[in-house]
Amino acid sequence: MRIVTGEEMASVEAITMNKIGLPGVVLMENAGREIARKLIEQYGDKRYLIVIGAGNNGGDGFAVARMLMEQGITVMTCIIPDESRFVGDAKQHKRIYEQSGYRWKYWHDIEHEWLEMLCDLDVIVDAMIGTGIKGALKDPYPAIIKKLNRSQKEIVSIDLPSGVPADETAIAHEAVYAAKTYSLQLMKLSYFLEATKPFYGEMEVLPIGVPPATFKHLEKQRCVWGEEEVFHSWFTSSSFAHKGNNGRVGIIAGNDNMPGAASLVTTAAVQSGAGLLTVGTTRPVIQAIATHVKEAMFTTLSANQEGLLAPTEKELFAFYENKTVVTIGPGVGRGEHVKDMVLHAITHFNGPLILDADALRVVADCLDSIRKRKEPLIITPHPGEMGMLTGYEVEQIKQRRFEIAEAFARENGIYVVLKGPHTIVAMPDGFLTVNMSGNEGLAKGGSGDVLTGMITALVTRQKTQVALSTSVYLHGYAADLYKKEGWSTESITPSHLIAKLPDAFKVVTSKS
Numbered sequence: 001m002r003i004v005t006g007e008e009m010a011s012v013e014a015i016t017m018n019k020i021g022l023p024g025v026v027l028m029e030n031a032g033r034e035i036a037r038k039l040i041e042q043y044g045d046k047r048y049l050i051v052i053g054a055g056n057n058g059g060d061g062f063a064v065a066r067m068l069m070e071q072g073i074t075v076m077t078c079i080i081p082d083e084s085r086f087v088g089d090a091k092q093h094k095r096i097y098e099q100s101g102y103r104w105k106y107w108h109d110i111e112h113e114w115l116e117m118l119c120d121l122d123v124i125v126d127a128m129i130g131t132g133i134k135g136a137l138k139d140p141y142p143a144i145i146k147k148l149n150r151s152q153k154e155i156v157s158i159d160l161p162s163g164v165p166a167d168e169t170a171i172a173h174e175a176v177y178a179a180k181t182y183s184l185q186l187m188k189l190s191y192f193l194e195a196t197k198p199f200y201g202e203m204e205v206l207p208i209g210v211p212p213a214t215f216k217h218l219e220k221q222r223c224v225w226g227e228e229e230v231f232h233s234w235f236t237s238s239s240f241a242h243k244g245n246n247g248r249v250g251i252i253a254g255n256d257n258m259p260g261a262a263s264l265v266t267t268a269a270v271q272s273g274a275g276l277l278t279v280g281t282t283r284p285v286i287q288a289i290a291t292h293v294k295e296a297m298f299t300t301l302s303a304n305q306e307g308l309l310a311p312t313e314k315e316l317f318a319f320y321e322n323k324t325v326v327t328i329g330p331g332v333g334r335g336e337h338v339k340d341m342v343l344h345a346i347t348h349f350n351g352p353l354i355l356d357a358d359a360l361r362v363v364a365d366c367l368d369s370i371r372k373r374k375e376p377l378i379i380t381p382h383p384g385e386m387g388m389l390t391g392y393e394v395e396q397i398k399q400r401r402f403e404i405a406e407a408f409a410r411e412n413g414i415y416v417v418l419k420g421p422h423t424i425v426a427m428p429d430g431f432l433t434v435n436m437s438g439n440e441g442l443a444k445g446g447s448g449d450v451l452t453g454m455i456t457a458l459v460t461r462q463k464t465q466v467a468l469s470t471s472v473y474l475h476g477y478a479a480d481l482y483k484k485e486g487w488s489t490e491s492i493t494p495s496h497l498i499a500k501l502p503d504a505f506k507v508v509t510s511k512s
């Protein structure tokens with residue numbers, strides 16, 4: 001499923017109409033039929049108020065109103081702008097509605113009886129503004145939206161909650177708080193942003209007949225990564241595979257005061273199918289974790305007086321030998337020692353390199369070397385770490401996460417796993433996937449270490465894009481499984497996630 005901005009949606013609709021020859025009025029008819037069907041399925045023959053704006057979103061509203069009325073359902077249809085403002089497909093659907101014998105009223109004529117009206121209706125359908133919103137909300141919409149939001153009625157928005165842009169534009173005005181949003185054909189970007197997702201309520205995508213052939217014209221390719229994508233992209237390893245086929249994994253993690261991070265990343269990698277795993281860390285960390293990570297091998301790396309890893313060049317070269325992937329970061333601590341280690345791996349390790357946690361703090365200083373790298377480089381920042389890398393404030397990262405992740409991945413030729421609700425994976429060619437699993441239970445220290453372990457294990461066995469997107473999905477899915485079992489999200493710990501990985505991996509194995 002693609003994720004688009006308003007302009008991109010308009011472009012695929014234009015191709016559908018102008019090149020493929022499917023008229024806009026037909027798409028609008030399809031939208032109306034699908035939404036009316038859903039409304040009846042959801043609310044039965046409740047009483048509806050349909051609030052209509054002058055654009056094509058309003059045209060959808062007329063189609064929905066007609067189809068509900070054809071079923072004998074009670075509908076009050078009211079339009080906000082002057083009727084002369086309707087043009088094109090919306091005007092055509094207004095005409096079809098009128099010619100079918102149905103009536104509408106002006107909002108300003110019924111507004112004074114709003115409170116009495118409320119007693120006579122159950123569901124408000126918001127067909128005021130969709131993807132065509134531009135700039136700050138103009139009168140009379142802010143006042144109307146305020147009224148609708150305060151009505152305590154169920155509001156169902158068509159395509160977008162009115163007032164919410166489809167893209168990453170920040171809003172400082174009123175917007176409809178929908179209980180449900182029926183997005184047409186494709187998902188809109190703003191659904192995946194912390195500031196605008198709450199307006200959508202429950203979101204469902206309804207098909208309106210835009211042919212998939214139009215999607216290849218989209219310049220920016222963004223896709224959701226859910227169960228279907230995980231299942232269909234998974235490459236099953238041969239039954240003749242031996243441990244060497246499943247990756248010779250090297251993880252540099254931990255310091256004397258943080259053995260836990262090393263333990264989590266390693267256990268998660270083991271539980272995700274890493275073939276041969278070597279952990280490079282300090283002697284005290286090895287002593288602390290070796291007994292409970294039995295499958296791992298250990299290499300002692302030099303540490304400084306503070307117990308932080310400070311491996312020599314010789315140790316690092318020896319560590320890279322025969323490794324198909326190297327991960328550096330969880331629990332290594334902060335300081336110059338990290339930069340030396342990371343820069344060395346960027347320059348001298350010839351395989352996929354994953355940088356996480358403390359290693360991310362030095363990435364901004366290594367970008368020249370990173371751009372010269374040939375093998376995949378993967379970084380896994382949360383918004384704060386992404387802010388350090390790019391110079392943006394955390395709030396800017398959250399608001400423009402698609403744009404910033406994509407630009408950073410493209411400019412530096414790397415893979416960016418920008419964590420958060422709906423984690424984004426940005427590929428060096430600009431392709432993005434957006435994760436559909438996970439819950440608040442993941443917002444805990446150590447959860448990122450588990451994800452990094454999973455990525456480390458999968459990256460040598462799947463295409464990089466698939467390994468990253470699927471690791472993110474299964475990591476979130478493990479948390480979702482607990483929630484389904486009735487656990488409170490407070491109680492889900494990173495160790496629980498690891499324990500649930502066998503069940504989470506069934507998504508990719510049970511159907512294949």
Ligand SMILES: NC(=O)C1=CN([C@@H]2O[C@H](COP(=O)(O)OP(=O)(O)OC[C@H]3O[C@@H](n4cnc5c(N)ncnc54)[C@H](OP(=O)(O)O)[C@@H]3O)[C@@H](O)[C@H]2O)[C@@H](O)CC1
Binds near residue numbers: 024031057060159
């Ligand atoms: N045939 C098709 O193309 C299909 C399109 N489809 C549907 O069309 C939608 C896109 O339609 P669209 O492009 O006509 O824009 P739309 O969302 O109705 O908004 C325009 C209206 O909003 C108003 N408005 C804008 N900004 C405003 C502001 N700041 N403050 C106040 N008002 C503002 C603007 O008024 P104006 O600024 O012109 O005064 C105008 O009246 C899409 O979401 C989907 O539902 C589907 O049916 C499939 C077929």
Ligand SMILES: [K+]
Binds near residue numbers: 129130159160162
């Ligand atoms: K709307």
